[in-house]
Amino acid sequence: MIEIKQQADLKNYHTFGVPAIAEYLAEVHSIEDIREAIDYARSNNLKLNVFGGGSNVLFKTNPKGLTVVNKITGVEVVRETEKEVELSVGAGEIWHDFVLYCLDHKYYGIENLSLIPGTVGAAPMQNIGAYGVEIKEVFKHLDAVHRETKELERFNNEECQFGYRTSVFKTTQRDKYIIARVNFVLSKVPELNISYGAISQTLNEMGISSPTPEDVSKAVIHIRSSKLPDPSKIGNAGSFFKNPSIPNEAYEKLKMQFPNMPGYSQPDETVKVPAGWLIEQCGWKGKKVGNTGAHKNQALVLVNYGNAKGQEIFDLSEQILKSVRDKFGINLEREVNII
Known part of the structure; x- marks a missing residue:
């Protein structure tokens, strides 16, 4: 039986640290728990909200209905050969913990995705990526419970329709x-991807000339830690906006200016x-507005300096969107889910 809490404080369930109270809250640890939560919401005519690590959400208001927190854990070896391994992973596993687990077991392919906040279940939802690697490259399939039928359905790589920070689930x-669960196929033979961003430079600074996947992970952790604020110290949800893609002609025209x-x-x-x-050019980097602002080391990250409310952070994002649109004619999109 799942435990249903009323008027539950969401402070420990998301990384922005803004005040939010769930009307009803339940943690689920199995597929049967998910089905029970669906039944409870349906029988009480409640909206169903689902969260993992809460690292990609901003609460503008208190969520109505039943908030379900996915806590399904466990890593299982499904298939293994000399060169690769297939793992089935609970959607509630912490992503970075899973990356470290893989490195401990000499399973490679996701070391470039070290220190990305959130859960394994959220990874395919938005096709997480960093430093030249995206989830879709190692993803095999996922199993998910349909909210209406309660049936467990499987989605393969193609059916997920992965795009830039998106999938069919968005x-x-x-x-x-x-x-509920996500399956990955990882390599047992190291194939390093260090050409993107500052990985090579960081490895050189660390005095490493023949890097291992473990070294790449350490370099990525170092880079991310130096640029991005720790959510346990200052509330944030990582990159608040997506990197926009614009037509070649539009880019060349802007490049002249x-x-x-x-x-x-x-x-x-x-x-x-x-x-x-783009945001930095509009003067936002390191700028404080009331209790919020754009981080001093990365303008892409909006932060809560201690007492910000969700609406305040959302209002700042609106101002940033407008300034980028006015200056460059580019429409940014939020990466963070607004509740």
Whole structure:
């Protein structure tokens, strides 16, 4: 039997640290728990809200209905050969803990995704990625409970329709499923990806000339720790905005006006522009507005300096969106889910 709490404080269930109270709250530890939570919400005519690590959410208001926190854990070896291993992982596992587990067991392919906050279940939802690696490259399938039928359904890589920080679970199937387990196929043979970002430079600074996957993970942790604030010390949800992709012609035109504008060519003949750079050019980096602001080391990260409310942070994001649109004619999108 799941325990249903009323008027539950969500302080320990999300990383922004803004005040929020769930009307009803339940932790689920199994597929049967998920089905029981669905039944409870249905019989009491309650909206169903589902969270993992709460690292990609901003509460503007107190969530109504039943808030379900996914706590399904466990890592199981499904199949193993000389060169690769398939793992089935509970959606409630902490992502970074899973990365460290894989490194301990010499399973490789996700070391570049070290220190990304959140849970394993959230990873395929938004196709998490960093330093040249995305989840879709190691993802095999996931099992999810349909909110209406309560049936367990399987989605393979193609069916998830992975895109840049998105999947079918953020588009056509949004709020229709609760992810229970995720399967990954990882390599037992190291293949390093150190060409993206500052990984090579950081490895050099660490005095490492022949890096291992463990070294790559340490370098990524070092880079992320130096640029991004620790949510346990200052409330945040990581990158608040997505990096926008704009047409080549639009980029070239802006480049004439802003010669220093960075850009990364994409296969679809667009150019990805770092949102952090755009926001910084608008004067937001390190700027405080009341109890919130854009972080001093990374303008892409909005932070709670201690007493901010969700609406206050949301209002700041609106101001940032407008300033980038006015200056560059680019529409940024929020990466964080607004409740």
